[in-house]
């Protein structure tokens with residue numbers, strides 16, 4: 001019998017023996033949000049008529065794109081089927097599934113004792129299933145293997161139960177089978193969570209220590225911080241201290257989510273809930289930090305706290321220069337809710353005033369750009385994303401390069417670039433094409449394992465710069481969509497990297513500068529110069545386009561001159577027709593940027609993004 005809100009125990013200081021903290025980990029689209037929805041319904045915390053799809057994904061973009069960006073926690077009362085009178089509290093912590101947000105995933109995992117490992121019964125294990133499973137194992141979590149979507153005609157539960165059982169080391173019969181869509185098997189899953197996941201252990205009378213696993217900005221309430229109490233207790237109205245910064249705040253409100261906020265007097269050992277202190281900026285309440293009481297607080301923080309590090313940078317410029325103040329304001333607002341977003345003003349000779357913005361990865365970049373355009377109505381030019389390089393000069397100085405045009409001139413000793421460990425899962429028939437792709441992207445094979453007869457896991461070390469553009473698209477097209485990819489940063493390596501500049505009519509265009517491997521520089525220069533010749537219209541004078549490394553020109557094309565006389569075709573005196581043509585010409589000009597003396601269309605800046613010859617890539621077009 002599912003519990004109802006009426007027999008929920010008091011929200012604060014629940015007996016830890018009755019608490020189970022868990023999260024759901026899954027590859028994108030394997031049904032995590034749908035399963036969470038079913039759990040909300042089955043435990044009675046959301047009434048049928050209020051139910052809407054993906055209840056927990058609150059951000060519009062999350063719902064539209066069907067992805068989870070920020071994690072959320074929700075408290076579910078559940079009396080197991082064999083103990084109907086004993087209501088337990090299941091705290092479900094939703095985790096983002098995408099590789100860009102791995103740090104948030106690992107913080108959420110650290111707040112749990114168990115995890116539901118959810119796998120699509122028609123797809124099987126994918127790269128992010130593995131990546132998240134390894135994180136869960138590192139955190140010593142109890143793993144409940146579950147196959148989802150068993151209602152699908154294409155489901156192969158027997159085959160994938162075997163695969164999953166091999167992976168987690170259990171019997172195939174112990175793999176649960178559910179349909180998050182129809183609800184079949186979800187009650188058995190909740191029973192299993194109560195039975196298998198250990199209750200939290202903590203010292204009730206020790207100084208309070210709570211781990212922050214998420215914090216979100218709410219325009220009415222300020223920052224809402226999600227915590228899991230490990231030791232002691234936090235009480236309403238007390239002063240709390242953030243251990244990484246030492247900042248203290250008054251605890252204005254404390255409570256739990258069911259799934260709406262429900263205020264309480266405090267939170268005790270093992271409990272999961274929210275705190276409100278009135279701060280306005282999530283950077284004051286950072287994921288991974290430890291909260292303690294100001295008075296007789298703890299001296300040792302929990303686990304390691306790590307600042308999220310931007311991995312990919314891109315220049316964002318308003319198409320209309322007068323929108324610059326709005327862009328700054330919009331970035332300020334987004335940063336209130338996104339501690340990982342960093343930016344600083346930047347000026348480009350070609351694009352004017354803008355910002356160099358650091359992101360966790362490409363999805364993060366896409367989401368931010370889309371929000372800037374959609375929520376703030378800005379038209380933006382985004383320069384090609386690049387990674388961060390470290391350059392050591394012969395004179396011993398060191399430069400961190402986040403913008404290719406700032407790559408130092410002069411005598412360079414070494415250039416370091418970030419590398420990742422990539423895991424690719426695919427049917428074994430594609431091994432050849434995957435290896436070929438990784439090889440051309442300067443990859444080093446680390447190893448390969450068969451998960452089952454026809455599915456293989458391939459591990460590579462790859463430069464991050466080689467995968468930030470279109471690696472995933474290429475991988476998908478070479479494997480007919482069957483491959484999945486996950487990667488994690490593993491440090492840096494020295495490489496022979498050079499800066500390729502593009503000169504238009506003799507002037508260097510900073511927005512087109514790129515850093516590439518020495519062996520690829522020539523091909524890159526030739527390709528870009530050819531593409532720009534196609535995209536830049538003829539001007540009143542001849543325009544040479546050159547690619548150069550330092551002062552050495554490696555490729556050249558020329559745009560021939562024309563006199564663009566739109567009136568040439570209008571004989572006679574039809575003045576209104578003439579005016580129309582002139583107006584049309586003026587409008588056409590608005591979409592151009594003057595770069596030195598040359599008019600460059602917006603598409604040209606996007607063209608740098610794509611590595612094929614078909615014009616701009618999908619990513620740059622939005």
Ligand SMILES: Nc1nc2c(ncn2[C@@H]2O[C@H](COP(=O)(O)OP(=O)(O)OP(=O)(O)O)[C@@H](O)[C@H]2O)c(=O)[nH]1
Nearest residue numbers: 029030031032033034066067068097149179180181
């Ligand atoms: N047939 C069927 N479809 C399902 C089931 N569970 C989920 N789906 C569908 O699978 C798709 C992905 O489900 P989501 O719940 O959004 O997946 P997710 O894992 O939360 O995705 P992210 O939030 O991006 O990580 C949606 O179209 C769901 O309707 C199921 O049990 N059966």
